[in-house]
Amino acid sequence: MRLIVALLLVLASPAAAELRGHGGPVKAIAVSPDGTHVVSGSFDQSAILWSPARGAAEAVLRAHEGAVDAVAFLPDGRFVTGGEDGRIALWHPGGREPARMFAGHEARVAAVAAAQDGQRIASASWDRTVRVWPVDGGEPRVFQGHTENAVNAVGWLPDGSAVVSAGYDGTVRLWPLDGTPRVLLEAGFPLNALAVLPDGGIAAAGAEGTVFLIPPGGGTARRLDAGTAPLITLAASRDGTRLAAGGIRGSVAIWALPEGRLIRSLTGPGLPVWAAAFAPDGVLWTGGSDRRVRRWDPETGAHLGGAVTGLEEEASSDHPGARVFRACAACHTLKGDSANRAGPTLAGLFGRRIATVPDYPFSEALRGMDIVWTRETVAKLFTLGPATYTPGTKMPEQVVGNAQDLGALLDFLERETGG
Secondary structure (H helix, E strand, O other), X not given: OHHHHHHHHHHHOHHHHHOOOOOOOEEEEEEOOOOOOEEEEEOOOOEEEEEXXXXXXXXXXXXXXXXXXXXXXXXXXXXXXXXXXXXXXXXXXXXXXXXXXXXXXXXXXXXXXXXXXOOEEEEEEOOOEEEEEEOOOOOOEEEEOOOOOOEEEEEEOOOOOEEEEEEOOOEEEEEEOOOOOEEEEEOOOOEEEEEEOOOOOEEEEEOOOEEEEEOOOOOOOEEEEOOOOOEEEEEEOOOOOEEEEEEXXXXXXXXXXXXXXXXXXXXXXXXXXXXEEEOOOOOEEEEEOOOOEEEEOXXXXXXXXXXXXXXXXXXXXXXXXXXXXXXXXXOOOOXXXXXXOOOOOOOOOOOOEOOOOOOOOOOHHHHOOOOEOOHXXXXXHHHHOHHHHOOOOOOOOOOOOOHHHHHHHHHHHHHHOOO
């Protein structure tokens, strides 16, 4: 009963904004055209489909062998994810497996975008290419021209006639589906993000904290100053009147367009903000290295709370080890199966061989290890760190350096996982 009450309090209280659903940095966010769903991608190899109205995760989706760096909705509510493995997955709402996989990139997919007709997907990759894929299958069109490997961002012109991209070579490039490619901007430093405005203008940002506004059709770009910290994400509101830029130091600048007036600077926990997206109602969603998904009112700067799963209810015990375990609760359940988690269940942990939970897709590196989980081996995991003790894992790097905290965590795990 206490756990049920604790969960209800979590879902109903402002403290719920501190809950996490991802086990690693949130790398990408997209909002559905009708605003009823949000999808986020993470370093933890998962995408989470959220219901903002319910304050809950509807599904944790795994199809990539590596980080999920890119997400985008199609007009009909389907969505795509792009990963470190160079593949793109097409998902139907409610589906647990991809409806289609697109393979061909030779390096990570850094960005994806859907055309407004819902028939084509554009992708940008660190293999130096931009590709346009027919949603219903078939060979992609491949665009080459960026002079450095990392093409970091991609978008569609509103009329679907061309794709635009930005990359490490400092250029913004236009790729007409019928016509000659051209360079729209040479920034002189790496570009990390772009956003296409409803009027066909393009915003691009990167390493020197500057946003470039390229007018529709090209021409001389206007500069907006966001400071000196590198910018790593851009988002434009659906009506084109607001532009948000997230930076490596954790702040998000908001400009009013078309005048380019800085109206707000949102400040979170000081960690990189990797992802931003506006909802149809103007609410801004962000995600970053703190593993949280947050909502903001860009007009007032108010933090509206995160997308909540209630995943930490199992850590509500008053046992001293429960406080330490809260950092793990985003990824692991203590008693159930692995559903709705970025990591495998810990039920029956002690005495179990590594990578043997039947409902979780472990990497081959872990499957080949000869480790049985005991107090001693779990202690080694958190003393040496996952990357050292279990190389090849995608578990976020973390250690428990305080001996008293580590002992409390081990006691708690023994009690709560069944021995």
